[in-house]
């Protein structure tokens with residue numbers, strides 16, 4: 240199992256280019272299953288979850304073509320899909336595999352998708368996906384760890400759907416299913432994340448009729464057939480946010496390029512409140528300078544456009560260096576503080592009480608061996624390693640490889656002393 244060895248204490252300098260958004264690329268790849276025509280995608284990030292999604296799609300007998308390996312451009316042609324199954328061996332590492340369900344049911348009238356694994360950050364059920372598809376006419380059972388769906392008559396129909404809780408992949412699944420359903424689907428309390436809006440853009444290019452992009456009320460008028468499309472995936476806002484924190488925590492000065500600052504406005508506002516010097520150096524470029532003195536903050540994670548839960552762990556690493564008591568309230572996932580105990584082992588002062596975490600700082604951090612427990616937790620431990628005294632070993636970096644494109648190479652180019660041990 241790969242590990243990272245980080246020797247802390249080096250201020251970062253230079254420029255880092257942000258890759259395409261994993262969480263936008265995954266649903267867009269799944270959307271290619273809705274049409275027999277080719278879908279060309281650009282700016283695909285070279286991360287493990289994309290490879291898994293490619294394998295899931297190839298398993299249906301769709302053609303997945305990558306001009307370079309690993310890919311940044313990808314063509315998917317689902318001319319003849321013969322297998323409507325997403326098997327456990329592929330699904331177990333990635334919760335987003337549930338995104339196969341909506342497109343397969345809509346296109347073929349049946350599907351069998353293993354219940355997802357992925358990050359261990361709480362129960363993370365898929366009941367809302369299932370309930371909405373049932374409202375659209377699918378008969379669904381869950382047994383032996385699989386969700387099996389069948390549509391009597393073969394075609395889903397429109398429905399009035401109101402999610403009890405805002406769900407990102409749930410919204411995406413239903414958008415894809417509704418695009419090929421008969422009649423109109425009204426979606427209330429839909430997720431407004433930029434990745435959802437990017438998916439809507441692709442679906443519209445494919446011929447879908449969707450109104451309300453960027454709002455929580457979406458109307459989809461189903462069509463009989465969708466066609467091919469070409470699309471460039473939006474930049475990864477969480478990777479961008481992670482590098483902004485890397486610049487800030489190291490006390491250096493870096494430029495983060497090819498990003499969309501408006502997608503992380505809530506995170507940038509909190510970092511500025513802490514004293515990090517961030518300025519726009521162009522429409523898709525941020526300049527970050529670490530502050531001499533950081534002040535404590537209060538963060539409550541929320542759905543977009545609020546503070547992203549996927550940035551909570553990284554900003555907590557920075558909060559260990561802030562003067563005073565910072566408070567974090569995690570409202571999206573119930574078990575998302577696993578990085579805190581590892582940071583405490585490095586010298587941080589963090590107390591967890593249910594969904595609330597209090598970080599008292601500043602505390603010097605010391606290098607030690609830490610274990611990455613999920614994707615964003617791993618990133619936060621790498622950030623902590625950048626300022627820890629001595630050597631930090633981050634174990635189980637396969638979590639980080641799921642969602643960050645060669646983070647150690649990008650950090651090395653900024654001057655960090657980090658290497659991958661195999």
Ligand code: UD1
Pocket residue numbers: 262265334335361362363364365366367368369404405406407408409434548549571572573
């Ligand atoms: C997506 C992102 C993930 C991010 C999360 C929240 C992808 C591939 N992943 O995950 O990085 O952290 O949004 O922004 O885009 N829930 C239910 N029942 C359901 C579905 C969800 O109770 O059927 C709950 C979840 O347990 C969680 C909350 O709703 O508490 C939000 O989850 P959701 O938005 O669905 O997260 P994902 O789409 O899995």
